[in-house]
Amino acid sequence: xxxxxxxxxxxxxxxxxxxxxxxxxxxxxxxxxxxxxxxxxxxxxxxxxxxxxxxxxxxxxxxxxxxxxxxxxxxxxxxxxxxxxxxxxxxxxxxxxxxxxxxxxxxxxxxxxxxxxxxxxxxxxxxxxxxxxxxxxxxxxxxxxxxxxxxxxxxxxxxxxxxxxxxxxxxxxxxxxxxxxxxxxxxxxxxxxxxxxxxxxxxxxxxxxxxxxxxxxxxxxxxxxxxxxxxxxxxxxxxxxxxxxxxxxxxxxxxxxxxxxxxxxxxxxxxxxxxxxxxxxxxxxxxxxxxxxxxxxxxxxxxxxxxxxxxxxxxxxxxxxxxxxxxxxxxxxxxxxxxxxxxxxxxxxxxxxxxxxxxxxxxxxxxxxxxxxxxxxxxxxxxxxxxxxxxxxxxxxxxxxxxxxxxxxxxxxxxxxxxxxxxxxxxxxxxxxxxxxxxxxxxxxxxxxxxxxxxxxxxxxxxxxxxxxxxxxxxxxxxxxxxxxxxx
Numbered sequence: 001x002x003x004x005x006x007x008x009x010x011x012x013x014x015x016x017x018x019x020x021x022x023x024x025x026x027x028x029x030x031x032x033x034x035x036x037x038x039x040x041x042x043x044x045x046x047x048x049x050x051x052x053x054x055x056x057x058x059x060x061x062x063x064x065x066x067x068x069x070x071x072x073x074x075x076x077x078x079x080x081x082x083x084x085x086x087x088x089x090x091x092x093x094x095x096x097x098x099x100x101x102x103x104x105x106x107x108x109x110x111x112x113x114x115x116x117x118x119x120x121x122x123x124x125x126x127x128x129x130x131x132x133x134x135x136x137x138x139x140x141x142x143x144x145x146x147x148x149x150x151x152x153x154x155x156x157x158x159x160x161x162x163x164x165x166x167x168x169x170x171x172x173x174x175x176x177x178x179x180x181x182x183x184x185x186x187x188x189x190x191x192x193x194x195x196x197x198x199x200x201x202x203x204x205x206x207x208x209x210x211x212x213x214x215x216x217x218x219x220x221x222x223x224x225x226x227x228x229x230x231x232x233x234x235x236x237x238x239x240x241x242x243x244x245x246x247x248x249x250x251x252x253x254x255x256x257x258x259x260x261x262x263x264x265x266x267x268x269x270x271x272x273x274x275x276x277x278x279x280x281x282x283x284x285x286x287x288x289x290x291x292x293x294x295x296x297x298x299x300x301x302x303x304x305x306x307x308x309x310x311x312x313x314x315x316x317x318x319x320x321x322x323x324x325x326x327x328x329x330x331x332x333x334x335x336x337x338x339x340x341x342x343x344x345x346x347x348x349x350x351x352x353x354x355x356x357x358x359x360x361x362x363x364x365x366x367x368x369x370x371x372x373x374x375x376x377x378x379x380x381x382x383x384x385x386x387x388x389x390x391x392x393x394x395x396x397x398x399x400x401x402x403x404x405x406x407x408x409x410x411x412x413x414x415x416x417x418x419x420x421x422x423x424x425x426x427x428x429x430x431x432x433x434x435x436x437x438x439x440x441x442x443x444x445x446x447x448x449x450x451x452x453x454x455x456x457x458x459x460x461x462x463x464x465x466x467x468x469x470x471x472x473x474x475x476x477x478x479x480x481x482x483x484x485x486x487x488x
Contacts, residue, residue, distance in 0.1 A: 052077030243398030270398030
């Protein structure tokens, strides 16, 4: 395996100890401070009983404590599972029941290290108890990491959250792809981190890739146009990874007085970035948006590359070095260039498996090839174009929403007899969530009531904004709900 990410970060701490690794409004952490805080927190975790191979969950947003806890876990050889801070309590509980971590860590417990303490009154829950070491306790030398480095949860096609298990080798290869061909980062770059760090795009592109090359990460806890513009000006940001919705909202805001002169490139992922949006952004700011495609299970396998002058309005780019693609028909037969079929990807940064889901793993991983569920075509230049989705995933503002998960919440309402959820076009978000329900005889519920029921139980990006009550759902002769009719 190549030199580990942690070793390379430790080398940066020795080489440029006083250089800012993380900056935010009102604060900064140098590479040396980041490494020392990670060592100190690793000592706390070790005393709490964390051992190589244990799983720890991070319920932390875009805060310096996220990086400290992540690195501390890796220094111990633990497997780290970031949790989306937007998840509701029930959603988080479902993931924790599947993950069964040794510890659940929040920002407050890590934050005490920044004040010279051993952690504040945060959540550090675990089945094993042990003494807390004094503040800043030294640790023994970092052990060699075990195989699994990260578990990232993504909603599955069945609606049950699934944890993608990624090895240390896969992580390093993915991070190198981000830092190298996709963004062409150097130690002089300052990368904006307003994407959620608990998701693969934000974690790889906005945090780990710049740290790998000795660059600086500018943390923004919550996206807002005025906050992002000020962060770019204050920290002289050079690379802006974001989703299409962010670029759209910035264009819709008044950019006339914004100082974006430091930005050399934007990077779009998580959801399709329309060509018109990329062109408008470039015309108004002078900044190119590198567009791409990736999945949690694959860690950014296809993209335009920072130094690649070729772009196409419809294509998403080429596979990064080391990644193979194949277009197949329903029988698995390899199709020639220009034909439309399902996109299969073989990547050294692909997941090993889903947690506790061997059957679902076998459905998507066959002989090293990952079945994306997306329909695509490849031209003679190797450019990949996505033309549709074989599965029903809804991409809302860069977040994946799977209809069965929303449908299950609707069916839990006592008045709902049937539910069907589909994606509807949205001018800014790409797609939005629309629901159709039928009610049980003798019971009533208004659309607003049902939307509120979902909003109270689902993350903000998942609940339906449009809900229609029907007398009956359209069905095929075999009884299958015709979602294509609902979309129309």
